Amino acid sequence: MTNADTNRFSAGGSALGYLAQVEYALLIALQRMDGDENLRLSLETVDDITFEVEGRPRELWQTKHRVSRQGSLGDASQDLWKTLHNWIETSSDRSACFLMTTAAAPAGTAASLLGPARSNEDVANAREKLDAVAQAAGNRGSATYYTRYLSLPEDQRTELLDRVVVLHGAVSAADMTERLISTVRKATVPQRRLPLVERLRGWWHGRAMAHLTSVAQGKNDWIDIGEIEGQLLLIAQSLRDDNLPLDYDDEPEPTRSEIAQDDRVFVAQLKLILLHHERIRQAVYDHNRAFLQRSRWQREQLLTIGELAAYDRRLMEEWKRVFLPLEEPSGNDEDLDTDKHVSALRLYQRLQDRALPEVRAEVRSGYIPFGSLHILADRLQIGWHPDWVELMKHRLAEVQSVDDGQGAA
Numbered sequence: 395m396t397n398a399d400t401n402r403f404s405a406g407g408s409a410l411g412y413l414a415q416v417e418y419a420l421l422i423a424l425q426r427m428d429g430d431e432n433l434r435l436s437l438e439t440v441d442d443i444t445f446e447v448e449g450r451p452r453e454l455w456q457t458k459h460r461v462s463r464q465g466s467l468g469d470a471s472q473d474l475w476k477t478l479h480n481w482i483e484t485s486s487d488r489s490a491c492f493l494m495t496t497a498a499a500p501a502g503t504a505a506s507l508l509g510p511a512r513s514n515e516d517v518a519n520a521r522e523k524l525d526a527v528a529q530a531a532g533n534r535g536s537a538t539y540y541t542r543y544l545s546l547p548e549d550q551r552t553e554l555l556d557r558v559v560v561l562h563g564a565v566s567a568a569d570m571t572e573r574l575i576s577t578v579r580k581a582t583v584p585q586r587r588l589p590l591v592e593r594l595r596g597w598w599h600g601r602a603m604a605h606l607t608s609v610a611q612g613k614n615d616w617i618d619i620g621e622i623e624g625q626l627l628l629i630a631q632s633l634r635d636d637n638l639p640l641d642y643d644d645e646p647e648p649t650r651s652e653i654a655q656d657d658r659v660f661v662a663q664l665k666l667i668l669l670h671h672e673r674i675r676q677a678v679y680d681h682n683r684a685f686l687q688r689s690r691w692q693r694e695q696l697l698t699i700g701e702l703a704a705y706d707r708r709l710m711e712e713w714k715r716v717f718l719p720l721e722e723p724s725g726n727d728e729d730l731d732t733d734k735h736v737s738a739l740r741l742y743q744r745l746q747d748r749a750l751p752e753v754r755a756e757v758r759s760g761y762i763p764f765g766s767l768h769i770l771a772d773r774l775q776i777g778w779h780p781d782w783v784e785l786m787k788h789r790l791a792e793v794q795s796v797d798d799g800q801g802a803a
Contacts, residue, residue: 458495499562637756660772684765688803
């Protein structure tokens with residue numbers, strides 16, 4: 395089967411349309427944020443997207459997203475007629491009705507006349523064009539829509555179209571990121587807008603999923619504009635100069651079987667001091683989250699040049715204050731291995747009890763400092779056992795190979 399044959403049966407376009415609807419809702423909400431604070435929205439209730447105040451729908455939105463078939467929003471367009479039919483059945487005389495579509499409305503068509511800047515004359519001309527199409531009834535697939543439309547008196551058809559706004563040539567899903575960035579430009583500086591949008595979008599998809607689940611269960615559920623604004627401000631605050639966003643608090647913990655098979659250098663270092671397996675699991679959890687977070691900060695260029703290296707030096711100083719010996723060796727009997735393990739465990743616990751610095755003043759993670767210490771241990775820059783240098787020297791070439799090939803977070 396060829397790619398063309400496969401694409402004929404693909405539901406990708408429909409799925410993308412649903413995802414676009416969710417993102418259109420976020421985009422419109424961000425654009426409405428400076429207006430009515432009491433505004434709230436729902437998905438897949440009265441319409442694709444519904445905005446209401448005090449229990450009354452204020453705006454009904456139909457969204458039409460096309461990928462391979464851009465379409466044309468001509469006077470006989472089935473998308474247009476189906477949308478008008480839906481509004482005849484569901485809208486009140488107080489609801490504004492918006493059709494947001496990626497399709498183009500050719501000049502002179504009814505849809506082109508119903509844009510945001512139309513005049514009363516444009517509305518009247520649009521009604522005449524639609525009346526003519528409905529009376530001709532050329533498209534059998536839209537026959538029901540034509541009949542219902544013509545059942546309205548002329549003045550009611552005009553009133554309906556006076557509430558309709560067609561936003562044709564709308565932003566596609568592929569270009570949505572840039573449009574969202576433009577709506578949050580006042581929230582943070584240019585280089586941090588994309589990280590803000592990515593985090594807001596991630597939260598929004600989860601919030602929309604929870605909302606749609608409630609709607610599917612028959613619950614009367616809404617999303618307040620204030621909730622979206624609060625999340626936007628929270629993310630923007632985490633992107634200030636004295637703060638950084640934390641994205642991995644809820645990362646899944648490693649399983650016992652994963653720990654048993656983990657042969658990374660920092661894990662081997664912990665096993666040298668006979669640390670309890672649950673403590674090792676917590677250390678791996680801290681390391682994994684810290685590594686992911688540091689990598690993301692670097693990838694998004696949220697850190698200044700040399701900032702992470704300076705932070706690691708601060709952590710190494712904390713390690714030295716705890717793990718460097720207090721006195722010179724006496725030259726007498728060497729400590730037994732058991733004593734070394736006990737001493738190492740005691741010092742490890744003392745380091746765990748210290749208030750270690752975060753990478754910036756307002757960051758509150760807990761796992762970044764300890765996870766970063768394990769990153770340093772993985773590079774063999776620090777260790778826990780008194781003889782860690784000697785005991786881990788067989789892994790040195792491995793560590794150097796990783797650093798040379800990939801770098802480190």
